[in-house]
Amino acid sequence: MAAVDDLKFQEFDDAANLLAANPDATTISIEEPAEVPKNQHSRLHQPGREEDDELLGTDDSDKTELLAGQKKSAPFWTFDYYQTFFDVDTYQVLDRIKGSVFPVPGKNFVRLYIRSNPDLYGPFWICATLVFTIAVSGNLSNFFIHLGKPTYHYVPQFRKVSIAATTIYAYAWLVPLALWGFLMWRNSKVMNIVSYSFLEILCVYGYSLFIYIPTAILWIIPQKVVRWVLMMFSLGLSGSVLVMTFWPAVRDDNRRIALATVGTVVLLHALLSVGCLAYFFDAPELDFPAPIIPAHNGTAVVTKS
Amino acid sequence: FAGLADVSISEEIPVEGQITVPVGSHSPDEDGSTLDEPVRETIMRDLKAVGKKFVHVLYPRKSSTLLRDWDLWGPLVLCVSLALMLQGGSADSKDDGGPQFAEVFVIIWFGAVVITLNSKLLGGTISFFQSLCVLGYCVLPLTVGMLVCRLVLLAGSGTISFIIRLVVVLAMFAWSTLASTAFLADSQPPNRKALVVYPIFLFYFVISWMILTFTPQ
Numbered sequence: 001m002a003a004v005d006d007l008k009f010q011e012f013d014d015a016a017n018l019l020a021a022n023p024d025a026t027t028i029s030i031e032e033p034a035e036v037p038k039n040q041h042s043r044l045h046q047p048g049r050e051e052d053d054e055l056l057g058t059d060d061s062d063k064t065e066l067l068a069g070q071k072k073s074a075p076f077w078t079f080d081y082y083q084t085f086f087d088v089d090t091y092q093v094l095d096r097i098k099g100s101v102f103p104v105p106g107k108n109f110v111r112l113y114i115r116s117n118p119d120l121y122g123p124f125w126i127c128a129t130l131v132f133t134i135a136v137s138g139n140l141s142n143f144f145i146h147l148g149k150p151t152y153h154y155v156p157q158f159r160k161v162s163i164a165a166t167t168i169y170a171y172a173w174l175v176p177l178a179l180w181g182f183l184m185w186r187n188s189k190v191m192n193i194v195s196y197s198f199l200e201i202l203c204v205y206g207y208s209l210f211i212y213i214p215t216a217i218l219w220i221i222p223q224k225v226v227r228w229v230l231m232m233f234s235l236g237l238s239g240s241v242l243v244m245t246f247w248p249a250v251r252d253d254n255r256r257i258a259l260a261t262v263g264t265v266v267l268l269h270a271l272l273s274v275g276c277l278a279y280f281f282d283a284p285e286l287d288f289p290a291p292i293i294p295a296h297n298g299t300a301v302v303t304k305s
Numbered sequence: 306f307a308g309l310a311d312v313s314i315s316e317e318i319p320v321e322g323q324i325t326v327p328v329g330s331h332s333p334d335e336d337g338s339t340l341d342e343p344v345r346e347t348i349m350r351d352l353k354a355v356g357k358k359f360v361h362v363l364y365p366r367k368s369s370t371l372l373r374d375w376d377l378w379g380p381l382v383l384c385v386s387l388a389l390m391l392q393g394g395s396a397d398s399k400d401d402g403g404p405q406f407a408e409v410f411v412i413i414w415f416g417a418v419v420i421t422l423n424s425k426l427l428g429g430t431i432s433f434f435q436s437l438c439v440l441g442y443c444v445l446p447l448t449v450g451m452l453v454c455r456l457v458l459l460a461g462s463g464t465i466s467f468i469i470r471l472v473v474v475l476a477m478f479a480w481s482t483l484a485s486t487a488f489l490a491d492s493q494p495p496n497r498k499a500l501v502v503y504p505i506f507l508f509y510f511v512i513s514w515m516i517l518t519f520t521p522q
Binding site: 079082083085086088089090091093121125128129132136139153154155156158162 | 402403425497511519
């Protein structure tokens with residue numbers, strides 16, 4: 001059991017939690033390390049928040065962090081190290097995608113689906129697909145909008161692919177980096193119960209972008225109302241996945257900082273979708289027949305707009 | 306070993322003889338013997354290998370010669386000819402036209418490298434260059450499709466020509482994807498096949514899109 005003690009003290013935030021709240025927690029923890037954190041939190045919080053333990057997964061957070069440490073034991077300059085990030089099967093990737101599209105209220109995406117096996121396959125290929133989907137859909141939608149006009153000459157607009165790629169990859173990989181840095185910094189000031197590794201944050205962001213792929217395809221429809229409804233819907237779904245993931249991580253912090261963090265996450269997400277809609281998809285012009293102006297002498301003059 | 310220190314052959318005993326290696330039935334690919342052949346033979350041998358692989362792609366059967374003797378000449382030729390054929394498109398301003406030569410090149414080679422890395426990271430057993438070779442050679446149907454599209458566009462660029470081009474590009478896209486999947490799918494772990502095939506699908510989809518949206522000046 002000395003090994004368990006050693007392992008326990010490596011996780012400073014958990015140990016600090018236990019020691020701060022209950023000085024004799026260590027004796028209990030030797031026998032049942034998995035149960036003490038749970039009892040700890042149900043004592044600290046109101047009894048009606050058991051679902052939060054499920055949400056946080058604190059009963060296996062120790063084990064998952066240890067397992068994560070044990071998995072990636074190859075040095076980072078070997079190929080095997082990077083292979084550990086692609087250790088997913090087809091059905092796992094599909095499950096994660098399903099979890100990001102149908103967020104279950106109260107369930108944390110990371111704890112439920114990632115379960116200490118974050119992968120880089122999903123984020124990378126979902127971003128690649130999204131880049132090409134947005135570029136192709138934007139091009140198609142512009143083509144259909146301007147179809148009848150005599151002055152319109154179709155151009156493939158290939159430049160937009162590189163712009164789309166830069167934007168989406170920067171969002172999906174730099175914002176998680178910034179968020180992870182921020183959470184680590186807050187973790188050092190306030191003992192947070194839940195802390196995510198960088199890869200897990202990357203995973204959540206990558207999989208939460210999946211809903212935009214069908215949205216971008218449906219954005220071909222040249223109706224403004226339809227486009228905005230679609231955007232609200234997809235923003236709601238992916239935003240809720242992000243919020244439900246990150247709210248437990250900042251909940252114990254200063255109220256204003258917690259709200260500001262979650263608000264920034266949602267705001268950046270909204271900016272991405274609004275920006276993509278505005279830049280890649282031309283505004284659909286109103287397409288009703290030209291108005292007929294009755295002239296004085298009774299003939300109708302049709303003006304083309 | 307002290308006794309061996311003064312072992313030497315005295316100068317009165319001549320040492321002579323012949324050291325020859327019996328040539329016999331060695332393959333002609335032995336290092337020394339291809340140096341003397343005429344250049345035409347060397348080039349023809351490589352060309353024949355490339356041509357054989359083209360035929361393998363056009364009629365994909367599971368054959369291991371494509372995988373074993375990889376070469377990148379075929380992919381290079383295909384990539385350059387595809388990129389050249391995609392030039393001369395509509396470019397009202399430099400920014401809005403089709404892909405530049407360098408962009409096509411980068412997309413094909415960078416895309417092939419990324420797909421190969423992806424399949425290796427997922428646990429595939431194929432070697433890096435073999436996979437590049439297969440992906441590059443399977444661009445052949447799309448290059449043929451591009452040639453057909455340009456010929457059709459010479460005839461006219463109305464709706465009928467668009468429909469013909471659409472059908473041709475769709476058929477070539479399916480052919481490329483199926484050909485490369487036939488070669489590559491066996492080297493993947495069975496429960497990750499879809500994860501490896503999807504990027505190949507995306508890769509050929511992007512190339513097909515570039516071909517389909519080519520509009521002449």
